[in-house]
Amino acid sequence: MEHLDTSGPLPRVVIVGGGFAGLEVAKTLRKAPVDVLLIDKHNYHTFQPLLYQVASGGIEAESIAFPIRRIFSRQKNFMFRMAEVLRVEPEENLVHTEIGPIRYDYLVIATGADTNFFGNEQIKHYSMPMKSIPEALNLRSLILQNLEAALVEPDPERKKALMTFVVVGGGPTGVELSGALAELRNKVLVKEYPELDASEMRVFLVEGKPRVLGTFTEQASAKAAHFLRKMGVDVSNGVHVQSYDGYELRIDDGRCIRTRNVLWSAGVMGAAPPGIESGAVVRGNRLQTDEFFRVKGLDNVFAIGDVSVVVTEANPEGYPGVAQVAIQQGMQLARNLVRLLKQEPLKPFRYFNKGSLATIGRNKAVADLGFIRFQGFFAWLVWMFVHLMSLVGARNRLIVFINWAGSYFTFNSITRLIIRRYDRGSVPKPAAPKEEVKAAQQV
Amino acid sequence: MEHLDTSGPLPRVVIVGGGFAGLEVAKTLRKAPVDVLLIDKHNYHTFQPLLYQVASGGIEAESIAFPIRRIFSRQKNFMFRMAEVLRVEPEENLVHTEIGPIRYDYLVIATGADTNFFGNEQIKHYSMPMKSIPEALNLRSLILQNLEAALVEPDPERKKALMTFVVVGGGPTGVELSGALAELRNKVLVKEYPELDASEMRVFLVEGKPRVLGTFTEQASAKAAHFLRKMGVDVSNGVHVQSYDGYELRIDDGRCIRTRNVLWSAGVMGAAPPGIESGAVVRGNRLQTDEFFRVKGLDNVFAIGDVSVVVTEANPEGYPGVAQVAIQQGMQLARNLVRLLKQEPLKPFRYFNKGSLATIGRNKAVADLGFIRFQGFFAWLVWMFVHLMSLVGARNRLIVFINWAGSYFTFNSITRLIIRRYDRGSVPKPAAPKEEVKAAQQV
Numbered sequence: 098m099e100h101l102d103t104s105g106p107l108p109r110v111v112i113v114g115g116g117f118a119g120l121e122v123a124k125t126l127r128k129a130p131v132d133v134l135l136i137d138k139h140n141y142h143t144f145q146p147l148l149y150q151v152a153s154g155g156i157e158a159e160s161i162a163f164p165i166r167r168i169f170s171r172q173k174n175f176m177f178r179m180a181e182v183l184r185v186e187p188e189e190n191l192v193h194t195e196i197g198p199i200r201y202d203y204l205v206i207a208t209g210a211d212t213n214f215f216g217n218e219q220i221k222h223y224s225m226p227m228k229s230i231p232e233a234l235n236l237r238s239l240i241l242q243n244l245e246a247a248l249v250e251p252d253p254e255r256k257k258a259l260m261t262f263v264v265v266g267g268g269p270t271g272v273e274l275s276g277a278l279a280e281l282r283n284k285v286l287v288k289e290y291p292e293l294d295a296s297e298m299r300v301f302l303v304e305g306k307p308r309v310l311g312t313f314t315e316q317a318s319a320k321a322a323h324f325l326r327k328m329g330v331d332v333s334n335g336v337h338v339q340s341y342d343g344y345e346l347r348i349d350d351g352r353c354i355r356t357r358n359v360l361w362s363a364g365v366m367g368a369a370p371p372g373i374e375s376g377a378v379v380r381g382n383r384l385q386t387d388e389f390f391r392v393k394g395l396d397n398v399f400a401i402g403d404v405s406v407v408v409t410e411a412n413p414e415g416y417p418g419v420a421q422v423a424i425q426q427g428m429q430l431a432r433n434l435v436r437l438l439k440q441e442p443l444k445p446f447r448y449f450n451k452g453s454l455a456t457i458g459r460n461k462a463v464a465d466l467g468f469i470r471f472q473g474f475f476a477w478l479v480w481m482f483v484h485l486m487s488l489v490g491a492r493n494r495l496i497v498f499i500n501w502a503g504s505y506f507t508f509n510s511i512t513r514l515i516i517r518r519y520d521r522g523s524v525p526k527p528a529a530p531k532e533e534v535k536a537a538q539q540v
Numbered sequence: 541m542e543h544l545d546t547s548g549p550l551p552r553v554v555i556v557g558g559g560f561a562g563l564e565v566a567k568t569l570r571k572a573p574v575d576v577l578l579i580d581k582h583n584y585h586t587f588q589p590l591l592y593q594v595a596s597g598g599i600e601a602e603s604i605a606f607p608i609r610r611i612f613s614r615q616k617n618f619m620f621r622m623a624e625v626l627r628v629e630p631e632e633n634l635v636h637t638e639i640g641p642i643r644y645d646y647l648v649i650a651t652g653a654d655t656n657f658f659g660n661e662q663i664k665h666y667s668m669p670m671k672s673i674p675e676a677l678n679l680r681s682l683i684l685q686n687l688e689a690a691l692v693e694p695d696p697e698r699k700k701a702l703m704t705f706v707v708v709g710g711g712p713t714g715v716e717l718s719g720a721l722a723e724l725r726n727k728v729l730v731k732e733y734p735e736l737d738a739s740e741m742r743v744f745l746v747e748g749k750p751r752v753l754g755t756f757t758e759q760a761s762a763k764a765a766h767f768l769r770k771m772g773v774d775v776s777n778g779v780h781v782q783s784y785d786g787y788e789l790r791i792d793d794g795r796c797i798r799t800r801n802v803l804w805s806a807g808v809m810g811a812a813p814p815g816i817e818s819g820a821v822v823r824g825n826r827l828q829t830d831e832f833f834r835v836k837g838l839d840n841v842f843a844i845g846d847v848s849v850v851v852t853e854a855n856p857e858g859y860p861g862v863a864q865v866a867i868q869q870g871m872q873l874a875r876n877l878v879r880l881l882k883q884e885p886l887k888p889f890r891y892f893n894k895g896s897l898a899t900i901g902r903n904k905a906v907a908d909l910g911f912i913r914f915q916g917f918f919a920w921l922v923w924m925f926v927h928l929m930s931l932v933g934a935r936n937r938l939i940v941f942i943n944w945a946g947s948y949f950t951f952n953s954i955t956r957l958i959i960r961r962y963d964r965g966s967v968p969k970p971a972a973p974k975e976e977v978k979a980a981q982q983v
């Protein structure tokens with residue numbers, strides 16, 4: 098693709114993925130003697146930690162998305178291409194994309210993670226993931242559509258199923274989402290759906306591990322579960338989902354929950370692009386790298402963030418899949434690339450853990466910050482501050498702040514819009530019992 | 541549908557459509573001894589005058605949409621149903637909807653207008669309308685996708701077609717949209733698409749009547765055309781589009797413009813639901829009413845706003861299809877319904893024209909306000925103020941204001957997101973020349 102080669106004689110660093118990791122590499126390289134080309138299938142960066150608020154109608158999608166071209170509009174050595182990556186061809190130094198092949202001197206794979214349904218096609222079809230803005234908007238539409246449908250459903254059992262929400266997976270996303278749903282019931286349903294009985298809306302959180310927020314301290318986990326239960330969330334630990342056919346969710350403790358809303362936040366897998374030799378692809382479809390982020394077996398291909406796992410003797414399990422790791426890795430990799438060009442020795446990665454935060458609802462959060470742990474109102478203030486400050490752009494910060502402040506004082510978040518109706522659409526459906534199919538048509 | 545009849549013995553006013561007209565009826569009836577049931581296919585009200593800013597990426601969709609349940613959360617005699625209306629059955633006092641039949645004592649049809657393609661299926665398929673939020677978001681996606689595609693298009697003719705925008709129809713929407721596109725070129729393209737030559741982006745405005753803004757004064761029209769030309773819009777009057785096959789737009793002055801972006805704002809037609817006797821459906825699929833908004837031949841069915849045309853001897857052409865008319869009609873109808881219940885005489889409609897405003901771009905607008913006409917910066921301030929004040933909700937006003945203020949000082953509007961890629965999809969395509977189909981695949 099000759100038209101892409103307008104870059105002159107500087108070495109070209111191609112970054113695949115505009116998440117926290119990819120952005121940080123590009124930014125840190127702003128004065129380096131390289132040409133940076135960033136590829137992403139979206140033309141915006143998604144601030145994933147707040148996706149659950151888009152899903153629950155707390156903030157606009159636009160407030161947590163930032164056009165990549167705008168972020169880099171003043172960076173001279175930066176180019177952007179909106180394209181889906183098809184595969185990598187390391188032997189030829191090429192990335193094949195839907196807009197043609199793109200040549201690289203150094204390749205940074207920062208493609209992040211996808212939802213992991215652990216191979217269960219039925220669950221994949223019927224449950225709702227939440228890893229991108231379109232997915233979060235679909236989820237918002239489904240929640241609101243099912244409340245509208247519940248209003249006109251004469252059969253009590255079907256109505257109950259429409260008003261039953263099961264969040265699978267008790268990591269930060271699952272905890273925050275089930276908290277947001279409980280607040281929707283406790284604060285919004287009463288006002289805006291007076292014909293519905295709010296007590297009929299049920300929120301379940303189902304987690305396979307013995308406690309929610311498994312990566313947090315036990316104290317934080319226990320407090321989060323306590324907060325959730327106080328808000329009326331039915332929290333189960335150490336149980337696993339066996340099947341979901343769109344109507345009935347079966348759990349391995351013998352329960353069967355009738356629900357039309359299953360929100361899947363139970364696992365992620367690396368979104369490694371095809372073309373990397375299988376020896377480098379490890380557990381969870383992630384790319385194994387050394388402590389300099391070099392993908393196993395390759396010299397000029399690097400992987401960082403959720404798609405990668407840094408395997409060293411001291412740290413055989415890699416680092417957690419959180420924004421902090423991605424950002425620190427991005428910065429470190431960019432600096433190492435500069436060292437590489439100067440033929441200086443590379444520096445290995447050392448992770449500095451600033452701590453963990455999760456919010457459960459209004460005035461309720463948990464914080465594990467190094468030696469300090471605290472929960473409740475102050476943790477919630479810290480959570481708000483950290484997330485506001487992490488948003489790209491002063492305007493986004495201001496708008497999210499207005500939304501939060503407005504919701505805080507009125508409980509009237511404004512974005513409960515079904516912009517596009519969600520429709521499971523033409524994906525082939527696994528067989529469902531006949532009677533249930535009829536029920537679906539009536540709703 | 542027995543479950544809808546929870547309303548008790550009060551007469552039931554069913555309103556179809558949550559636009560300016562329908563909302564005003566429902567609001568004005570808040571203390572009337574009636575049950576109000578509003579039906580809309582969306583769960584939100586759309587502030588249509590600012591749709592063009594959603595399309596051009598100036599503001600978020602959420603800022604000009606307001607959840608209907610929220611607007612009426614304190615109105616005791618109000619119910620909402622999100623549903624598509626299938627047909628009206630006046631003999632039985634029923635509205636048939638996708639969620640079942642709904643009985644009424646009084647029916648208000650306020651379904652507004654749809655885009656009118658004047659029966660041309662090819663133009664309908666290939667051009668972009670802009671009457672709803674999903675349509676405005678599709679248009680935004682198409683504009684941004686085609687700029688991305690232009691970046692990697694090696695063929696100069698095809699590249700030019702991707703960067704050519706033709707707005708058909710020079711009413712307020714067409715004028716405002718072509719102005720916004722010209723600003724996109726003049727202010728944004730340079731910064732964010734440095735690889736594209738901004739001078740290659742062309743904006744055309746094509747209007748069938750002898751002047752743009754035909755409903756405004758000649759002075760305002762002339763000034764609007766002058767502003768547009770100064771901004772680099774190619775304005776043509778008195779010409780008509782003959783055909784558009786997705787690649788070539790043919791105009792009856794002999795020109796053929798190669799373009800991948802045709803934005804259709806050339807006409808509207810009433811969105812009258814089926815089931816009304818054909819004698820009452822007049823020109824442009826609108827419902828003919830008397831000066832009390834009674835649909836011709838029916839006693840308890842009323843029509844207001846863009847779907848209606850009030851035909852009286854003094855005013856055989858009806859009123860213009862603008863928000864002011866819809867709002868005034870809604871209020872008048874609600875008051876007449878109360879009079880009807882009290883068996884008082886009805887009052888005929890008298891339209892009070894507050895004037896017309898249209899904006900062309902930064903610092904540029906035209907205002908026809910009764911005896912005063914002015915254009916330029918002051919008109920633009922008035923336009924901003926009137927539109928801000930008309931938005932429902934303090935929070936929406938504040939957010940739109942921040943967006944506008946931010947854009948004004950930086951020209952960096954933040955919402956240039958392709959949230960969902962626009963795809964003409966599976967609609968059957970009219971035949972296109974073979975070579976062109978190939979071109980489409982390459983883009």
